[in-house]
Amino acid sequence: MTTAANARQFCTFLLEGLLFGVPASRVQEVLRSQEITPVPRAPRSVRGLINLRGEIVTAIDLRRRLGLPERTSQRPPFNVVLREEGAQVSLLVDEIGDVLDVDESAFERAPQTLQGPFRELVLGAYKLDARLLLVLDTDRATAPEHL
Amino acid sequence: MDRGPSQMVDEAVREFLIESCEALDLLDRELLALEKAPSSKNTLSSLFRAIHTIKGTAGCLGLSAIESLSHAGENLLVRARDGELLLTPPRIDGLLAMSDALRALLSSLEAGRDDGGVDQGATIERLTALAQEKIEPQGPQPVVANSPGAANEVQPAPANLEGQALAAEGSSLRVDVGLLDRLMNLIGELVLSRNQILQVRARLDDPGLNATSQRLNSITSQLQAIVMKTRMQPIGNVWSKLPRAVRDTAASLGKQAQLVLQGAETELDKTLLEAIKDPLTHLVRNAVDHGIEAPEVRAARGKPREGRIELKAWHEGGQVNLVLSDDGAGIEPGKLKAKAVAKGFLAADKAAKLSDREALALIFLPGFSTADKVSAVSGRGVGMDVVRTNVERIGGTVDVQSTPGAGTVFKIKIPLTLAIVPALIVGCGGERYAVPQLSLLEIVRLDRAQAERSVERIHDAQLFRLRGRLLPIVDLREVLGLAAAKERANLHVIVLQADGQKLGLLVDSIEDTVEIVVKPLGRHLKGVPLFAGATILGDGRTALIVDVRALAQSARLVDERHAAGAREPAPAEVESDRRAFLLCRASDQGRMAIPLGQVARLEEIAAGSIELVGGREVVQHRGDILPLVRISQALPERRTGERSVHAAQRKPEENLQVIVHDADGASVGLVVDSIDDILEASPHARRAATRHGVDYVAVIGDRITEVLDVGALCLAASQQALRELP
Numbered sequence: 001m002t003t004a005a006n007a008r009q010f011c012t013f014l015l016e017g018l019l020f021g022v023p024a025s026r027v028q029e030v031l032r033s034q035e036i037t038p039v040p041r042a043p044r045s046v047r048g049l050i051n052l053r054g055e056i057v058t059a060i061d062l063r064r065r066l067g068l069p070e071r072t073s074q075r076p077p078f079n080v081v082l083r084e085e086g087a088q089v090s091l092l093v094d095e096i097g098d099v100l101d102v103d104e105s106a107f108e109r110a111p112q113t114l115q116g117p118f119r120e121l122v123l124g125a126y127k128l129d130a131r132l133l134l135v136l137d138t139d140r141a142t143a144p145e146h147l
Numbered sequence: 148m149d150r151g152p153s154q155m156v157d158e159a160v161r162e163f164l165i166e167s168c169e170a171l172d173l174l175d176r177e178l179l180a181l182e183k184a185p186s187s188k189n190t191l192s193s194l195f196r197a198i199h200t201i202k203g204t205a206g207c208l209g210l211s212a213i214e215s216l217s218h219a220g221e222n223l224l225v226r227a228r229d230g231e232l233l234l235t236p237p238r239i240d241g242l243l244a245m246s247d248a249l250r251a252l253l254s255s256l257e258a259g260r261d262d263g264g265v266d267q268g269a270t271i272e273r274l275t276a277l278a279q280e281k282i283e284p285q286g287p288q289p290v291v292a293n294s295p296g297a298a299n300e301v302q303p304a305p306a307n308l309e310g311q312a313l314a315a316e317g318s319s320l321r322v323d324v325g326l327l328d329r330l331m332n333l334i335g336e337l338v339l340s341r342n343q344i345l346q347v348r349a350r351l352d353d354p355g356l357n358a359t360s361q362r363l364n365s366i367t368s369q370l371q372a373i374v375m376k377t378r379m380q381p382i383g384n385v386w387s388k389l390p391r392a393v394r395d396t397a398a399s400l401g402k403q404a405q406l407v408l409q410g411a412e413t414e415l416d417k418t419l420l421e422a423i424k425d426p427l428t429h430l431v432r433n434a435v436d437h438g439i440e441a442p443e444v445r446a447a448r449g450k451p452r453e454g455r456i457e458l459k460a461w462h463e464g465g466q467v468n469l470v471l472s473d474d475g476a477g478i479e480p481g482k483l484k485a486k487a488v489a490k491g492f493l494a495a496d497k498a499a500k501l502s503d504r505e506a507l508a509l510i511f512l513p514g515f516s517t518a519d520k521v522s523a524v525s526g527r528g529v530g531m532d533v534v535r536t537n538v539e540r541i542g543g544t545v546d547v548q549s550t551p552g553a554g555t556v557f558k559i560k561i562p563l564t565l566a567i568v569p570a571l572i573v574g575c576g577g578e579r580y581a582v583p584q585l586s587l588l589e590i591v592r593l594d595r596a597q598a599e600r601s602v603e604r605i606h607d608a609q610l611f612r613l614r615g616r617l618l619p620i621v622d623l624r625e626v627l628g629l630a631a632a633k634e635r636a637n638l639h640v641i642v643l644q645a646d647g648q649k650l651g652l653l654v655d656s657i658e659d660t661v662e663i664v665v666k667p668l669g670r671h672l673k674g675v676p677l678f679a680g681a682t683i684l685g686d687g688r689t690a691l692i693v694d695v696r697a698l699a700q701s702a703r704l705v706d707e708r709h710a711a712g713a714r715e716p717a718p719a720e721v722e723s724d725r726r727a728f729l730l731c732r733a734s735d736q737g738r739m740a741i742p743l744g745q746v747a748r749l750e751e752i753a754a755g756s757i758e759l760v761g762g763r764e765v766v767q768h769r770g771d772i773l774p775l776v777r778i779s780q781a782l783p784e785r786r787t788g789e790r791s792v793h794a795a796q797r798k799p800e801e802n803l804q805v806i807v808h809d810a811d812g813a814s815v816g817l818v819v820d821s822i823d824d825i826l827e828a829s830p831h832a833r834r835a836a837t838r839h840g841v842d843y844v845a846v847i848g849d850r851i852t853e854v855l856d857v858g859a860l861c862l863a864a865s866q867q868a869l870r871e872l873p
Contacts, residue, residue, distance in 0.1 A: 037578060037689040039668075040627035041675050049668075049681055049689040054336055056681045056689055058669035089669060144671045 008104065010126075012097030012133060013080060016068045019097060021126070021133045028083045030096050033076030034059070043144070047092055050079065057081060057088045065141055067117040082138060089142045102126045102133065163204050164257055167213075170197040171246050171253075178239050178246070185235070191228040198224060201249065213252050216267045219274035220245040226278055241277045244270050258321060324417060327378055334367075334374050335567055335664035339683050341367040342661055346685035371567060371662075378418070382460050382467070383411030385424040389431050393456060396435040403453040404439045406431065410460035415467050415563055422541045423469070423561060426534040430471050430557055431456065433530060438475030438555050448552070450474065462563070466585070469559040478549040480506035490515070502849055507547050511535045570663045570682075572690065573641065574656035576629035579690045581663050581682055582652070586643045586695040590657060593638040602638070603749045610749070610825065611640055611651045617729070617743050618642065619825050620651040626677065626698060643695050650699055661685065665692060727827045728847055728854070731806065731819040733779040738852045739819075740826075741806060745857050747814065749822060750805040757803075763865070766816065775805065776864040777818045778855070782840045808857050815861045824848070839863065 010021030011030070036048040036059055045065040050057050059079065063071055071077060077092040109124040121141050126133040177194050181187065202217035220242060226232045234242075248270045341363055348360045390406045397404040439445075439454030446452050456473045483506045484498040492512060493501075501509075509515055513532040538545045543561035570581040571590075591613065593601065601612040602620065609620040620640065624632055632655060640651040663682035672678065679694040727743035750768065757764050757775065764775040805816040826848045834844040840863055842856035 035688055037681075037691070039672055039675065039678070039691060040576075040629060041677055042672055043674070046671050049691075051683050051687055051689050054339065054683060056666045056668070056683070058671050060671070089671070142671075144673065 008101055010100050010102060010133060010135070011080065012100055013078065013091075013093040014095040014097060015062055015066065015093055019128075019131055019133050020062075020093070020136050021100065021102075022080065022082070022091075022136050022138050024099055026082050026138050028081045028088065031079040031081060031090070034079055034090075050090060052081065052088065052090075055088060057090050059090045059092055060142060061092045062136075062141065063092070063094075065117065066121060082142060084142065091141070100128075100133065102128070107135075160208060160256065163208060163210075164253055166204070167201050167249070167253055170201055171249055173197055174246050175243065178242055181234050182236065182239055185233055186230075188228070191224065191234075195221065195224045195228050210252075210256065212267060213249060213256075216245060216248055216252065216271055219271040219278075223274050223278040232278070238277045241270075241273050245274055322377075327374070327417070330374055331378065334371050337367055338371060338567055338662050339664055339685075342685040343687065375416075375567070378416050379414040380417050380420055381411060382413045382415060382420065382469075383408075385420055385427065386411055386458070389428065389458065392428055392431055393435055396432050397439070397454075400436060401441060402435060402439050403442050404435050405453050405455055407455065407457045408459075409457070413460040413462060413467060415561070419467075419541050419561055419563075422537055423543075423559070426537045426545075426559075427458075427469070427471070429530045429534055431458065434471060434473040434475065434555070438473035438477075440476050444476075467561050467563060469561070470556060471559075472554060472556040474554040477551040477554050478507060478510070478547075479551045483507065483509045487512075487515070504548075504849075507549055510547065511545075567662055567664050569660065570692065571641065571660050572658040572684065573623070573639070573654040574658055575623045575654050576627065576632075579658060579684065579688075580623070580654075581661075581690050581692045582641060582643070583679070583692065583695065584660065588642040588644050588649065591638075591640040591642065591651075592657075593640065595636060598638045609653075612748060613642065613651070617727070617746055617748075617825070618649055618651045620653055621698060622653040623693075624653075624655075643699075652695075652698065663690075663692065726829070727825060728852075729806065729825055730823040730847070730852070731778075731804070732821050732823060733777070733782075733819045736779055736782060736853075738847075738850055739778070740847055740852045740854050741808075741817070741857060742854065743825060745808055747807045747809040750807055750816065752803045752805050752816070754801045754803055768816075771814065773805075773807070773814055773816045775803075775816045775818050776861055778860065779820075781860045781864045783838050808861070815857075817857065817860070 009024040011024045011027045012019055012021045014020070031052075034050040034052075036050055038048040039046060042048075045060050045062075047059045047061045047064075050059050061077075063069070071094065073094065075094075077094060078096050079090040080093055080096070081088055081090045103126075106127045107124055108127065110119065110122050114122065121137050123135040123137045125135065174194060174197050177190050177197075181190055181194075184190070198217050198221050202214055202221055205211075205213035205217060223232075223238065223242065227234050227238070232238070248267045252267065341360075344360050344363060348356050386408055389408070393404050393406040434456045435454070439456070440448070440450075442452040445454065454473060454475055456471070459468075459470045461468055480501075480503040484493070484501060487493040487506075487509050488495050488498050492509070492515065498506075510531045511534075515531070535545050538559055538561065541561055543559060545560075546558045547555065548558070549555040569584040571584055571587055572579050572581055574580075591611075603610045603612065603617070609622070611618045611620045622631075624630070635655070639654050639657050641654060641657075642649060642651050661684070663684075665680040666682060667680050668675075668678060676697045677694055679692045679697075681689050681691050684690050728740035729743050729746050730738065730740050732739065752766050752768070756766050758766065760772070764777070765772050766775060767773075803818050804820065804822050805818055806822065808815050808817060828845075828847045836843050836853070836856075840856055840860045841853045842859075843854050845852055845854055847854075
């Protein structure tokens with residue numbers, strides 16, 4: 001967790017208008033929408049499987065994981081493919097943002113008042129000039145959910 | 148680590164290997180040339196230089212075996228060069244033998260062993276003897292030369308080895324398993340690419356592409372078969388140490404035991420072989436330690452003093468079966484339960500509820516040990532859970548059955564290979580799924596009329612009548628939790644064999660048969676038991692691979708089967724012993740079963756439609772007259788048990804459950820109160836029937852069940868009808 005908080009460079013993306021970031025070092029690649037094969041009886045946040053150059057990658061719907069409303073936009077989601085040990089994982093997000101360098105001093109831990117999945121999955125926030133960059137706990141966000 | 152100098156030495160050795168190989172190739176060629184012109188000075192000088200260089204460099208690198216061998220050859224060549232002796236055919240043979248022996252030393256060196264890996268003393272002696280003989284062209288040949296044994300040992304090398312065959316020892320060579328793994332992965336990718344090309348070909352229909360892709364197809368298949376073969380090894384390879392393990396273990400415990408091995412030639416993938424090595428060794432030791440009793444105890448029990456442990460392996464349905472049985476003390480389920488309670492694994496009330504099978508499964512719990520005394524061999528409770536974990540990690544299963552006093556049987560099933568499997572692609576709910584063909588028996592397509600005739604429903608279970616036999620049906624949509632299909636015009640039933648039992652899988656469509664590469668699912672999907680993995684289809688989309696075994700289990704079939712299974716020593720017996728039963732009830736008659744083979748179909752008949760003809764109840768059905776037999780009446784009363792409500796006294800509007808039985812072309816309807824379930828079971832612990840109309844009493848699905856003698860019941864019913872005629 002501390003490694004994520006100390007990382008300076010973040011790959012950012014949008015979910016429901018909120019700006020999220022994951023350490024750029026954890027991101028393998030960003031892909032436009034991919035064909036997804038659904039997995040019946042899988043946890044709800046698992047949207048299915050994608051074929052990434054011959055490797056099977058599990059696609060996790062970050063909206064569902066965070067308890068956000070379902071995607072209404074006609075635009076298909078983007079894939080943020082994370083480097084993982086063993087099987088790869090892709091996070092489905094609304095839009096891809098820039099890679100941002102952030103100042104360590106601008107970090108604040110998540111307030112205790114956060115509720116639900118946000119409390120569990122958001123490590124804290126960087127106060128950028130115009131908005132907040134929410135730092136996602138990638139380990140927890142990609143941890144298998146209990147069925 | 149001081150890598151600098153050692154790297155330099157490595158570099159020097161590698162150079163030496165390459166140079167020496169080239170020199171030996173030259174040596175061979177020149178020696179053969181010398182056979183025609185034995186005294187060519189130029190050739191002799193070049194030979195001498197070659198061997199001298201090898202000797203010198205070997206000396207520098209401290210490779211004494213190579214040095215001394217080439218020294219012996221050099222001595223011979225010096226005398227030949229100086230005209231002191233002639234290179235007769237025996238001498239040339241000797242030098243060729245030296246060349247081969249040097250090659251063996253070099254390849255041993257290349258494989259990372261030192262240069263002393265191959266014994267070269269005989270060759271040196273032979274060379275020394277040859278060098279000391281006088282010039283006698285027809286002189287007596289040295290004893291070793293050209294004798295059959297020597298010819299086998301020292302094969303004349305092919306003229307041109309080109310360095311690449313450096314490691315060749317005869318016709319086989321050592322290959323790193325990691326290399327084979329990578330090769331296998333690449334073949335997997337090639338198979339997928341091939342599949343995609345084949346799909347493109349179907350779309351384009353270009354003659355040139357057709358021919359090329361056909362060629363690609365055939366090469367890929369051959370390549371795949373060969374690579375798979377390189378990875379297969381007989382299971383005997385990991386068995387070789389077991390007899391010793393049994394002997395040593397038995398000796399240290401003061402026991403006598405003998406290990407009988409059968410099916411050592413059974414082949415399976417190297418990786419799997421490695422994975423089962425330790426579990427097997429542990430099980431075998433365990434059998435000696437926990438299973439086989441001390442000789443005096445055995446003698447007292449009327450058994451031979453020497454215990455017998457049998458390990459059998461055979462292929463069956465794309466799997467390897469391993470059965471380890473001993474004729475020892477067996478395992479007392481009660482003892483296990485008590486131990487589990489004492490160790491705090493289980494509450495006493497829970498333990499009491501465990502079936503014998505569940506109790507036996509306790510031995511696989513981590514930290515569970517059953518030996519009263521901890522011995523050096525086992526009993527520390529570190530083994531059985533590891534055995535199970537190791538076997539399950541490679542997609543296998545391990546099962547234990549035991550008869551107290553008579554012995555214990557461990558049954559392990561493992562897949563043949565994990566990498567590439569042929570599969571049937573089926574459509575369901577708009578997606579495609581792969582069903583491994585290993586478990587596929589046949590595919591049946593039914594139009595609606597056929598479906599109406601041959602698919603029956605009991606409660607929520609569907610049955611399919613296949614050539615007169617009833618088969619449980621599982622709807623893939625239902626299992627996957629998908630929306631039920633709208634009226635399907637045609638039914639596609641895949642008949643599968645899962646763990647010794649048959650079932651029909653209902654799917655939306657049958658797409659294709661392809662070879663798939665099994666890719667593991669990510670950790671997020673480990674909790675979804677229905678899939679064995681995923682694969683990538685020809686069009687680049689992923690498809691899930693259905694785990695047929697899990698499918699059957701989710702249909703609550705395999706579990707019951709296991710519960711009923713007792714002792715399964717040989718495959719033939721397993722096959723013949725296993726039968727499917729229809730469980731039914733008739734008023735207070737208790738649990739009854741009819742062998743499914745005797746059931747033609749199931750009907751529901753309105754009680755009001757029953758007519759009496761000649762003292763017998765009949766119904767008109769599908770244009771036929773179906774005589775009815777009420778099981779509760781046809782069965783004689785049991786001595787205890789009181790007959791309560793007569794089925795005949797039921798309200799007329801109620802529907803009757805009828806099991807239709809075909810006897811010599813004539814159908815009879817057996818009326819029961821309810822049809823409960825279908826179970827596959829090997830009816831062990833058979834007891835003779837206690838009343839007429841019952842074939843035998845057996846444990847089916849963990850409970851005592853009367854298996855009906857349908858023929859006798861029908862006969863009894865007709866006789867009773869005759870007696871009751873006015």
